[in-house]
Every structure is written in C-alpha cells, then in structure tokens.
Amino acid sequence: MIFLVIFVFTLLALGIWRLHNKGSRSKLDGPERLLAAASRLLPKGRRDWGVAMLAELEQLQNPFTRWQFALGCARVALFPPRRGGSIQTFRSHTMKNITDNPRAAALIGFLLPLPLTLLLSILWFEIEPFQGFLKHWFTEADGVRMNAIAHIVMIGSVLLLPVALIVNLAPIVRNVRAGNSVMTNPINLLLAVVLFAFISTIVSVFIIDQYPCWIGVPNCD
C-alpha cells in the first residue's frame, strides 16, 4: 500500500514538474535534465560542483556516455561527500565507525535483537514456564494475536540478523580467498554459525507457520 502511495505521489510530482518546466523543456535532453534536477539538491557549499558536472556533460556527445555520466553525477549530487570525510547522507560518523569495524557491526546486529528474539522464540515454541508474562508482552488482549512489539521484534530480527551475518562473514571470506584457513577468525566463525542458526530458525518458523495458508487451508490466519 505504502509503495502505491509513493508511486502515485512520484507520478504527480513528475507531472507538476513537467508542467512547471514546459517552456524550458525543449532545450535540455534527458541526462541534462536529470543532472540539473539532482544538482539543485546539492548543499550550498557544493553547488559549484553541480555546475562543473553539467559543464562536463555538455562536452559529451554519445547518448550512452551522456546517460552514464549523468547518472553517476546525479548519484554524487544526491549523496555528496561530507566535508571532512565520509559520505554526507547515510555514512554519518556512527555508520562510518560501524562499517569500518565489521566485528562491531556484527556484534551490535546480533546483540540488539537477541534478548527479544529469544523471548519471542520461547513464545513461539510454547515453553511453558515463561508463557504467562510473555503472552502479556507480545500478544493482544486475546492472548493469541501478536501485538506491535512482537511485530517490531520480528521485523528487527529479520532485518538485522542477515545484515550482521553478511558483515560478519566478510573477513572470513576474505581470509579464505587469500588462502588462509577458515579458522583464522574463530570468533567470527562462531558468531556466523550462531547467526546462521538463528536466521534459519526464524525463517523455518515463518514457513511452518504460514505453510497452511500458502496451500490454501480455509480460514487460515
């Protein structure tokens, strides 16, 4: 639903933009229009770079090269490098530290959802001694349907754990490809196994839970 709303709004915005720029449209071709629009988003201190990229585009004749150049420049205009180092938009200082240190990223990705994922797993597997207060935390008043917290935990686990696994696997793969043993990074390896087991469990639980609905069992929820 949200994608449909975004799509409709994008179409409307494009329509309005085209009407607004009707007069000047004929002068610019696609790559120029794209780059000009993206350049307007550059921060004030970087605007001259937008002009520089447009001037450079003007020199290119081949349509494919023009599109390639414009797309690359548009990406720069949307995510310009931050003064002092990292990428301005998504590579903030926090992100920079995380991406610089994969083990930290893996640990954070693993530890953040871990307690709640454990609780949710206990609920799913119906381990009796914990059921009482867990049901209160993670289910609606009827004690059956999952509430918002449970959904957040579930989505968080589904998103964060694979990211942590991939980031954690990177140094292992690098070492193996360099000809070293897989045991060169024992902590990463252990973490990767645990993460993989966790993800597999979650995915399996989803499949087992939803399978009756996929095969068309009536009144399936």
Next chain:
Amino acid sequence: MKRSRQPSEQTAAVLIALAEEPGAWRYGYDLSQQTGLKAGSMYPILMRLADRGLLETTWERDVPAGRPPRHLYRLTGQGLELAAELAAPQSRAAKAKRARLRPRTEGA
C-alpha cells in the same frame, strides 16, 4: 582518537594521474577516462581532495560562446607530495601486499 589512513586505490589513481603533468589543468571527464573511474566515483574523490587542500580548482577562461566554462583541476604542493609518496616503491610494496591479501582484485 583519529586514525591516519592511506588513501583508497581510486584516490591514489587520481592523485597519480594528476601528478603526471603537475602544472597542467585537467578536466573531470578527462581524468575519468585516464583512471577508468566512473563519474560517480571520480567527483567525490575530487571534492574530498579539494576539501583537504590537495587539489586546486579553477574555471576555464576564454570559453567559446554557447558553451559553459568547465571546471579544471590540478594538485597543490601538498597534493603533489602525497602523490609522490604514493608512487614511491614502499607504497607500491604495500599495495602489492594488499593485493595479495585480496585476490578478488587480481585480473580485474
């Protein structure tokens, strides 16, 4: 605590390309052709180099009518020093060591 980092291979390529003709002003696309870097990689590198005072920029003069002036680039003294340092044999050895550790880059 701030770590001092070696420039990336792409940044080093740009620095070395610019250092080949230290006095000459170069265009972005021209540099992109020489180094094999796409515009999306080239311009952030140029921006960062300019931010750090390693790159001097100016606008083209005597431009024919109907064509916008292009942005031109050349290394500052500091930039030339860094480029020379990167081109030194020790750096090349370090780069070769990095390449050995990452065989995926071989043959690319």
